[in-house]
Amino acid sequence: MKTTGDQQLVKRINRSVLLRLLRRRSGLSRAQLAQESGLTKSTVSLLVRELIDEGWVTETGPAAAHGLGRPSTPLQLDGSRRAMIGVEIAVESLRVVGVSLTGEVLWSVEEALAEHEPAAVCRQVAQLVVRAHAALAARPVLVSGVGIGLPGAFDEASGTVRFAPNLGWRNVSFLPLITRALAEAGCPPVAVHVQNEADTAALSEYEFTDGDAKDSLIFVTCGVGVGAGIVLNDRLFTGLQGMAGEIGHSILQIDGPACSCGRRGCAETFFGARALGQLPDPARGGVFLGVVLQNLWTTFNPGALVVGGPSCERHPDIVRTARDTLDAYATSAGVAPPPVRPARYGLLASAVGAAALVLHHELRPMHAPSLIH
Amino acid sequence: MKTTGDQQLVKRINRSVLLRLLRRRSGLSRAQLAQESGLTKSTVSLLVRELIDEGWVTETGPAAAHGLGRPSTPLQLDGSRRAMIGVEIAVESLRVVGVSLTGEVLWSVEEALAEHEPAAVCRQVAQLVVRAHAALAARPVLVSGVGIGLPGAFDEASGTVRFAPNLGWRNVSFLPLITRALAEAGCPPVAVHVQNEADTAALSEYEFTDGDAKDSLIFVTCGVGVGAGIVLNDRLFTGLQGMAGEIGHSILQIDGPACSCGRRGCAETFFGARALGQLPDPARGGVFLGVVLQNLWTTFNPGALVVGGPSCERHPDIVRTARDTLDAYATSAGVAPPPVRPARYGLLASAVGAAALVLHHELRPMHAPSLIH
Known part of the structure; x- marks a missing residue:
């Protein structure tokens, strides 16, 4: 049967x-x-x-x-004969990596993002993917697929980027665009997967581990935007419209500072990169990051909390302050604080995780939407 | 293969x-x-x-x-020949229901909880379950199993209640206790499942629906404690130690009022039943419930948000205020607010959901831990 x-x-x-x-x-x-x-x-x-x-x-x-x-x-x-290509479309740059099955970065490149218009971004991505593909093929390494992380909400069912405010995108039919751009750039046929950059970052911590990946895992990324990638029950969790993890817009203070989203008191108004840049002591923002970690902890009771993103590289103090804040909450409540660790791939987390997204789908064939062009 | x-x-x-x-x-x-x-x-x-x-x-x-x-x-x-028995162990009372496969409450009873000592609670529960079993058998209706919801964190792997502060329980080896009590009370052998009462409440909204149950679903229960039951990827999500959904202890205001847990500014200090009882206008607490709903929305992007629990019955205004608050946040952000609905089983939500827990496991045989005594 x-x-x-x-x-x-x-x-x-x-x-x-x-x-x-x-x-x-x-x-x-x-x-x-x-x-x-x-x-x-x-x-x-x-x-x-x-x-x-x-x-x-x-x-x-x-x-x-x-x-x-x-x-x-x-x-x-086999960590030597097969790789996935990962792409991070950031607001000002593109990062492309080739990553082995065991999580080793075999090849990488970063360049400034030339334009924000969707088709132009896709053409620039496609050129770098073709370079990555050629470099990997020369080793020789086989390519399993291409994963892409981008700063917006991606709807898997329709292949559409619903909203990427920092790129100025709304309802962009992304998957057909990138697929066509890859074909036109001469990329060999390959499976393409897309997700939000915080989601892919979470997979960089989850898929390349020797059995120590804890289910569930939350990756908090701190940059101009603040977001979370969430792995639950062994699968990426992205919500009804791909917008889960928008913790940058959780309210930390009623009637707090005005946020770019239109609300007041959002997490981003306290420790988004713009807010940190205006603080005399950026470490103060870490207290609010600590509150967010505390709230994720009580909400998810996760196996692992990981913190990364450009703000953590630029202001390492905020991570220390956040941990102290979380520890103080745990002490007050008489419980052990959850482990918090820094992103192991640093600023490459989203790109490496985009490569991991290919593996994530490969290892879950029951749930894998994909597009072979 | x-x-x-x-x-x-x-x-x-x-x-x-x-x-x-x-x-x-x-x-x-x-x-x-x-x-x-x-x-x-x-x-x-x-x-x-x-x-x-x-x-x-x-x-x-x-x-x-x-x-x-x-x-x-x-x-x-078949809504007439088979039922599940659901039990809610509340802080001051026990509720026991017999629920058909289609969600009809066929039998119910409520009585005051006589003692808080774990073995005594189990004996009282067992007596009511035996009564339910006999009443259902007389119709005649077959019993598929017994589900129990309780006000604490339950660890499925060990069968242990880790912490139920309002019962004064810590690390209670509950499953063996209830199993023995059922046997001693003369209950026929039956599968027993246990979960936190907010988790079971979520299942009352998820398992008995004609195809309109949205994945994911968050049930927020408001009483002395404030908690959330979470259904994600078609499964109850309870976290590493069964403590996910403890949103009553998410921080809504740094340096806010002192909470019974030892922290400051927790959600419960604003709209837990004790806080509401001290407010001149309890509806004011609804603003903070609205903040919690807003934060759950941005974190989970859920398919459905349901609100229930004794405080919602006692102070219906807080639900209205919470919805208005959530709508105002959505308007500020220029997006449609998520649907929020009241609990369809009212104060029976946790008990009916405990019955649904039996069905939840029955329909997911790959993931069902259970104990036949």
């Missing part, structure tokens, strides 16, 4: 099960994979052979002999 | 697929179920026969003739 007639989907699901097992515990043998997955040994052998041939998995190290049986070969994710 | 060797699990998954299809669209025929599920017609016939025999599904109404073929029989969830 199958719940779907799609044999191809079942195969993709089983491949993803094996890849996820190997990510969690590198060095498992085929027999162990069969035991852990519930698949038959012959199915595992067949799929592992495919995964090796396609550059996902590698057999390395000495075969381990166990008692009398045939020595078993340890398997692991 | 199966991903699991457990044929029984595959069968439970397929049954749940059929039940969910019928919940979404009542009146589907076997042929339509086969088409929608991807299962073969013979598998569907076999499973539907079982579901009818067990009281989950009923064939009713005239058979519809389509063209030349055999007339097809419309199927629907």
Whole structure:
């Protein structure tokens, strides 16, 4: 009894099960994979052979002999033959990276964003992706797909950027645009995934870990805008219209300072980059970042809180102050504070996470919308 | 290729697929179920026969003739032969309900909570559950399981109530206690599920709907405590230690009033029942409830926001004020406000939702921890 007639989907699901097992515990043998997955040994052998041939998995190290049986070969994710391309469209710049399956940045470039008009942005992105593709192919490394993070709300169902205020975009039919631009730039056919930059940043902390990724995970990014990427129940959570995580516009003080969004007292009015630039002591903004972390903590009870973005690089004091604030709240309440860690990829978090978005979909074939052009 | 060797699990998954299809669209025929599920017609016939025999599904109404073929029989969830028992352990009272698969309250009772000591509470609950069981059996109605909502953080992995401040409980090994109490009271063996009362309340809005349940859904409950139940990606979200949704302790004002938790400026200090009781105009508390709704909106971009709990019954004005506040924020930001609706089961929301918790697990066999005693 199958719940779907799609044999191809079942195969993709089983491949993803094996890849996820190997990510969690590198060095498992085929027999162990069969035991852990519930698949038959012959199915595992067949799929592992495919995964090796396609550059996902590698057999390395000495075969381990166990008692009398045939020595078993340890398997692991292949960090050298396959990569994802990640793009961050920031307000003033573009970052493009090539990232291995194990999270190593193999190639990267950054350049100023020439124009804000959607088609022009897509053409500039496409040129850099073609360069990344050529550089990776020369190593040689296969490309699994392209992920794009951008400063706005993206609606997966329609492929549309609903609203990206800092780019001046509203209801931009982005996926067809970028797809056409990639084709016109001569990019080989490739799956393309798009998300908000805070969401992709969260995946940079979630997908490339040796089994220590905690579900759930919240990534708070602090720049001109303040946002959160949210991973829950092992999946990115983006809300009804792709606008979840807009914590920069949570109200921290009734009748507080006027915000660019039209409301008053939003988090961004206290520690958005513009507000920090006007404070005599930017660390004071960290108190409000601490309040936001405290509120995310009580709301989500997350496994991990990560803080990143340009403001954290420019004003490291705000992160320290935020942690102190959070610790003080925890002490008042008589509970242990949640762990807060800095972004491990620094300013590359959104671009690396955009690459991770490709992996995120690859490993969740039941939920993956994608577009092959 | 199966991903699991457990044929029984595959069968439970397929049954749940059929039940969910019928919940979404009542009146589907076997042929339509086969088409929608991807299962073969013979598998569907076999499973539907079982579901009818067990009281989950009923064939009713005239058979519809389509063209030349055999007339097809419309199927629907059976609202008369099977029920779940739901329990709310509140700070001062117990509520127990029997709820049909279609959300009808078939039986209910409320009595004062005699003691707060965990074993005594469990004994009192067990006696009421036995009464409910007997009353339902007499109709006759089959009982699918017992769900319990309580005012604390419940850790599913260990079956432990970590912290229920208003009951004075900390690290209470609740599941073994209630299981033993049910057995000693002579309750027939039955699956038992436990959750926080705000979480169960959310399920009262999510599980008994004819296809209009929006994913995601946030239920805000306002009483002595203020909390939120959260359904995301079609599953209850409770956080790392079962403490997600503790929005009563999100900070709405730095250096605000002292809260019972030890922090200052928590939401509960503005519109918890104790705070409302001290305000000359309780509706003023609704402004802060509106801020909380606004912050949940920007954080989750939810499909539905529901507001309930004793304070909303006692001071209906706070809900009106909260909506006005939320609408004003939306107007300022130039966007449409999210829909906010009152709890459809009123003060029974947590108890009815505890019954829905049984259904929630039944329909998600991949994720259901449960205990059969």
